[in-house]
Amino acid sequence: MALRAQTGPYFGEFGGRFVPESLVAALDELSEAYSLAKLDPAFGDELADLGRNYTGRPSIITEVPRFAEHAGGARVILKREDLNHTGSHKINNVLGQALLTKRIGKQRVIAETGAGQHGVATATAAALFGLDCTIYMGQVDTERQALNVARMRLLGAEVVAVKTGSRTLKDAINDAMRDWVTNVETTNYIFGTVAGPHPFPEMVRDFQKIIGEEARQQVLDLTGALPTAVAACVGGGSNAIGIFHAFLDDADVALYGFEAGGEGVETPRHAATISKGRPGVLHGARSYLLQDEDGQTIESHSISAGLDYPGVGPEHSWLAALGRATYRAVTDDAAMQALRLLTRSEGIIPAIESAHALAGALELGTELGPDATILVNLSGRGDKDMDTAARYFGLYDGGEQ
Amino acid sequence: MRNVGEVIARRNEESAGALIGYLPVGFPTLDASVDAAVALVENGVDVLELGLPYSDPVMDGTVIQAATQEALANGFRLAHGFEAVRRVTERVDAPVLLMTYWNPVVQYGVDRFADDLAAAGGAGLITPDLIPDEAADWIAASERTGLDRVFLAAPTSTDARLRQTIDASRGFVYAVSTMGITGARTDVDRAARTLVGRLRGAGATASCVGVGISTAAQVAEVLEYAEGAIVGSALVKALADGGVDAAGALAAELARGTARQ
Numbered sequence: 287m288a289l290r291a292q293t294g295p296y297f298g299e300f301g302g303r304f305v306p307e308s309l310v311a312a313l314d315e316l317s318e319a320y321s322l323a324k325l326d327p328a329f330g331d332e333l334a335d336l337g338r339n340y341t342g343r344p345s346i347i348t349e350v351p352r353f354a355e356h357a358g359g360a361r362v363i364l365k366r367e368d369l370n371h372t373g374s375h376k377i378n379n380v381l382g383q384a385l386l387t388k389r390i391g392k393q394r395v396i397a398e399t400g401a402g403q404h405g406v407a408t409a410t411a412a413a414l415f416g417l418d419c420t421i422y423m424g425q426v427d428t429e430r431q432a433l434n435v436a437r438m439r440l441l442g443a444e445v446v447a448v449k450t451g452s453r454t455l456k457d458a459i460n461d462a463m464r465d466w467v468t469n470v471e472t473t474n475y476i477f478g479t480v481a482g483p484h485p486f487p488e489m490v491r492d493f494q495k496i497i498g499e500e501a502r503q504q505v506l507d508l509t510g511a512l513p514t515a516v517a518a519c520v521g522g523g524s525n526a527i528g529i530f531h532a533f534l535d536d537a538d539v540a541l542y543g544f545e546a547g548g549e550g551v552e553t554p555r556h557a558a559t560i561s562k563g564r565p566g567v568l569h570g571a572r573s574y575l576l577q578d579e580d581g582q583t584i585e586s587h588s589i590s591a592g593l594d595y596p597g598v599g600p601e602h603s604w605l606a607a608l609g610r611a612t613y614r615a616v617t618d619d620a621a622m623q624a625l626r627l628l629t630r631s632e633g634i635i636p637a638i639e640s641a642h643a644l645a646g647a648l649e650l651g652t653e654l655g656p657d658a659t660i661l662v663n664l665s666g667r668g669d670k671d672m673d674t675a676a677r678y679f680g681l682y683d684g685g686e687q
Numbered sequence: 688m689r690n691v692g693e694v695i696a697r698r699n700e701e702s703a704g705a706l707i708g709y710l711p712v713g714f715p716t717l718d719a720s721v722d723a724a725v726a727l728v729e730n731g732v733d734v735l736e737l738g739l740p741y742s743d744p745v746m747d748g749t750v751i752q753a754a755t756q757e758a759l760a761n762g763f764r765l766a767h768g769f770e771a772v773r774r775v776t777e778r779v780d781a782p783v784l785l786m787t788y789w790n791p792v793v794q795y796g797v798d799r800f801a802d803d804l805a806a807a808g809g810a811g812l813i814t815p816d817l818i819p820d821e822a823a824d825w826i827a828a829s830e831r832t833g834l835d836r837v838f839l840a841a842p843t844s845t846d847a848r849l850r851q852t853i854d855a856s857r858g859f860v861y862a863v864s865t866m867g868i869t870g871a872r873t874d875v876d877r878a879a880r881t882l883v884g885r886l887r888g889a890g891a892t893a894s895c896v897g898v899g900i901s902t903a904a905q906v907a908e909v910l911e912y913a914e915g916a917i918v919g920s921a922l923v924k925a926l927a928d929g930g931v932d933a934a935g936a937l938a939a940e941l942a943r944g945t946a947r948q
């Protein structure tokens with residue numbers, strides 16, 4: 287079977303629905319609504335129309351030769367999801383799930399967010415469709431992504447700062463799930479990545495796979511060939527699966543996911559889930575996760591809020607187990623250097639999440655050499671990260687770190 | 688008598704039904720959690736449900752979250768769960784179930800977990816984030832060891848799912864009283880009465896209602912239609928605020944709700 291044809295609930299030994307019984311009816315309802323929507327051309331048309339006239343799809347590709355000089359001479363091409371309305375790939379998924387919410391007939395949506403990009407996208411869709419919206423965000427993240435908190439509130443969403451556990455994305459998901467269990471009859475949960483219980487990994491992937499479908503053709507048109515390698519950052523894995531999916535059955539195209547290496551994978555402070563974790567159950571699915579011997583989740587660390595998550599989507603665990611995709615870690619510092627390099631060499635300020643993929647591409651370029659073409663998913667723009675970057679590089683007092 | 692099903696049946700013959708009490712292992716300390724569990728039984732709790740603290744307890748409200756986070760911060764390890772079961776069953780006769788999220792069992796090894804729980808004298812597991820659809824390993828391990836399996840039923844569960852839950856469960860079925868997470872509520876949902884009626888219609892012989900019960904009056908109300916009433920957050924709060932004596936006193940008070948009306 288073609289790898290692209292794989293659907294949930296299981297991706298090999300990964301996936302499933304490890305949830306309280308109270309959520310099963312809602313997950314069944316969502317699966318059912320999604321299956322019907324998939325078969326309904328009107329749904330696809332409406333989503334495509336929103337993509338064109340609201341998000342700005344197709345997003346362009348940009349070749350970045352000045353950046354590529356630092357990548358062993360390989361050609362580097364960026365897929366510009368940073369140019370989407372709201373500033374990242376997250377909007378692709380949110381619009382799909384918001385349309386489904388309308389079909390199911392619920393009036394309230396909730397979401398978790400790490401970097402705030404999924405929260406902003408959800409608040410945006412809620413404004414567009416007239417839905418009530420509550421966003422759960424770890425308190426640590428509300429501080430480091432304060433701009434996005436303001437955006438969500440301006441858009442009319444209630445933002446709840448989650449103060450339990452590590453006060454980051456994993457705890458925001460816990461609180462969003464608690465809200466959903468309590469309010470499931472009125473509320474739809476718009477999940478932000480390809481993790482969580484079925485149908486989320488499959489459904490979010492389907493809403494994101496347009497990234498790779500467009501990029502595959504765009505690279506063919508530009509270079510006359512498929513890329514040698516495709517690179518993306520991996521938090522929960524939605525932008526990565528989004529750009530990988532169209533290439534899954536192109537055996538000659540190497541797929542690389544770059545996880546957050548934090549202060550180094552040899553330290554305890556990282557979020558390199560596939561590189562350093564082992565299979566287990568978290569947030570409704572069996573997948574790789576960072577955990578101790580007793581199965582307690584280990585708190586992750588990354589300078590990038592969107593990658594600061596100790597789990598990963600089950601389809602990535604499956605691709606890793608099959609050897610179809612390779613997962614590596616990129617440290618905070620390597621990502622920040624890549625962020626500055628792209629900014630200075632090409633005038634494009636990436637999100638810190640996406641900068642992990644850029645750092646990975648620099649490394650890949652040196653390995654693959656000048657004949658290689660590397661397609662990088664630039665999943666988001668860096669506006670939200672200016673405070674972190676300014677502190678990191680000492681820009682507030684004029685000096686450099 | 689250690690058999691959960693038999694204890695619940697006996698209590699339904701001699702009184703209005705069974706009182707099931709929840710406390711987390713290791714809160715506020717391992718020793719105090721064992722003493723508190725013993726105090727619950729000495730004050731009229733019929734079946735104990737000991738919770739294993741977990742980093743991501745999505746079914747729990749703030750009271751139990753705070754207690755289990757404290758237990759983890761104090762160094763709770765899975766081995767303490769088996770130790771607590773052993774120490775409690777040495778001191779009192781009530782059957783002891785462990786309530787645990789699924790990942791710790793997976794990491795310990797499902798078969799090894801079942802063997803160690805049985806060896807410690809435990810009666811079985813309540814699994815809040817494991818539905819029968821995903822439970823093949825646990826069903827096999829509990830068949831082999833004779834442990835009880837308590838799955839949850841919710842007001843939104845379809846009839847087909849209720850039947851599946853009843854078939855998969857042994858000991859009792861945990862009827863979630865309301866849509867929500869653990870935590871005391873002022874009135875236990877009328878949804879619970881409907882759910883228990885549906886469970887009985889689908890063939891359940893023992894349904895115990897949990898989530899939101901905190902007073903003797905609520906226990907009495909639930910036991911009008913269910914075989915057991917489960918109290919968690921209220922006992923944890925009593926233990927947190929007033930120590931072992933307060934938890935025992937609340938258990939005695941709640942046990943009054945089991946008297947036949």
Ligand SMILES: Cc1ncc(COP(=O)(O)O)c(C=O)c1O
Pocket residue numbers: 374375400401402403404478479480519520521522523524525526591592593637639640665666667
């Ligand atoms: C720009 C950007 N890229 C990547 C991610 C990571 O998520 P995922 O791995 O699901 O793409 C985020 C998450 O917030 C993000 O904002």
